[in-house]
Amino acid sequence: MNAFSRRGACPALSAPMQTGDGLLVRLNPVAGGISPKLLIGLGESALRHGNGIMEVTARGSLQIRGLTAESARLLAAEVDVLGIAVRSGVPVETGPLAGIDPEEIADPRPLAERVRMAIEEAGLTPRLGPKVSVVVDGGGQLTMDALTADVRLSAVRTGEGVRWCVSVAGDAHGATPLATVDADAARDIAVATLRMVAEKGREAHTRDLSARQLASLAGWHSFAPLSVLPDISPSRGEVIPPARLSPIFSLARGEPTRELPISPLEGEMSGRTERGAQERQPTKSPIGHFDLGERHALGIGLPFGSVPAQPLIELARQGSHLGATEIRLAPGRALLFLGLSSSACDTLRDTAASLGFVTSPTDPRTRIAACPGAPACASGRIATRAIAEEIATESADLLDPSLTLHVSGCAKGCAHPGPSALTLVGDENGAGLVVDGTAKALPAGYRPGYDAARGVAGIAAAVRRERHQGETAAACLARLGAAGIAELYRRN
Ligand code: SF4
DSSP states (O other): OOTTOOTTSOOOTTSOEEETTEEEEEEOBTTSEEOHHHHHHHHHHHHHHSOSEEEEOTTSOEEEEEEOHHHHHHHHHHHHHHTOOBOOSSOEEOOTTTTTOTTOSSOOHHHHHHHHHHHHHTTOGGGSOTTOOEEEEOOSSSOOTTSOEEEEEEEEEETTEEEEEEEEEESTTTSEEEEEEOHHHHHHHHHHHHHHHHHTOTTOOGGGSOHHHHHHHHHHTTTOOGGGGGGOOTTTOOOOOOSSOOSOEETTTTEEOSSOSSOHHHHHHTTOOGGGGSOOOOOOOSOEEEEOSSSEEEEEEOGGGEEEHHHHHHHHHHHHHTTOOEEEEETTTEEEEEEEOHHHHHHHHHHHHHTTOBOSTTOGGGGEEEOOOTTTSTTOSSOHHHHHHHHHHHSGGGOOTTOOEEEESSTTOTTOOSOEEEEEEEETTEEEEEEEEOTTSOOSEEEOGGGHHHHHHHHHHHHHHHOOTTOOHHHHHHHHHHHHHHHHHHHO
16 A cells, blocks of 8 residues: 555645545645635646546535546646645644624634644644544634534634634534634644544544543633643543633623533533524525625535536636636535626626536535546546436435435445435446445435436425425435435435
8 A cells, every 4th residue: 555545645746545536636825715816737747647527525625536646746836836835734724704894803814823833733633534634713704614623713702802612523513612712722732632533543533532631621721821832631631620710701791600500511412502602694505696795705515526628718718708706615514705806796696507506505516515527537436426416316306405315335434424314325236225324324215316306306306295394305305204205315
């Protein structure tokens, strides 16, 4: 196994990953975004050196597919010539409107930079696994709530100004809150947390930390001087939270509490978290029009997260022509064009729609996860994108927000590792249907791959017939049961 073939690794520019359609590189510009001209240059490089497929991932990284070892080197050299500095090290991610959104609670970029520097100074990058990540979320119109991370620092308003809620191991709804503190303390706790993870080995994540370790992280900063930070470790630095005050604020009143009403860990265990007090809006789709004061931003989605490079080049050209100054990559498989007038947003949206991009957050394609599949990926047993397009057209009403459908070329399930209500997966028997499971599960029924969308249309027709008023598609499917759904899929 060479450096190009280690699965699960982050395929940065210098270490591409082997996939079914050749090598894949993933890159994140240091500046968060790039100019339209640079995106055009990257698209042309992808056409020259890869198979011309470009992707934006669910976490907002740009991927170029279909490279060879030699062409990956040439691509890396061209990225250098274009002057695009790409991030390496532990990902410390900020939102796509960071620093330019008048609605954000705080610009997260300075704190993110300090966390990055502290991680480097502590020498943690080589000791942490490639999927360990930190999110620094300033709030606003596009939060990072849906992204899971090992450490989350989320801005909150308090009577004493902006503070950062530190939580670990999850998305905004599932992460375990530790403390709400100022920026210095948030950075220190973040680095102390990652140090504990590093002590457990390169496969470890914050979910592997013990309750005792989390308790020490939640409480230590209220009395530990900064100088002891490098010594905190599972074996040497575990401390019991002090009896005196913790730096957790009563956000409802906007004042520091005189006593901690419930420990953050107990709060999580009993289902209560600090989240209710965080003044955060629900996660919003990055697709659509965003008012940024004097200028506007337009979010455009890539259907199923990928497009051929040529339409992307054309879209960037039109964006540049209309005055876009920067294009940022957004979690949720989207691109944000910044610096536009309101009328330019409308014109660019029309262009994007005509080129096949997703221009509405309610587009049924946003409810489907589909990997490149056959023929783009050599491991693919079904034409995932064609099946997904057909389902989005024929069975759109099945795809309400309660339901995610996954179309996977094989059991690896690259596009959506977690369970979905319905998963179509290709194998030697055709297109299998998994109900409420992952692509790795045993399918409950099969159809020929070319005919898979018709099986889903059968399920959609049954949901249309059987659905009670106000019932979601997911709830209706649960009533129909896995065996009934598999039978509908097989016989339509
Ligand atoms: S899940 Fe899709 S992209 Fe991943 S290896 Fe299988 S066919 Fe290829």
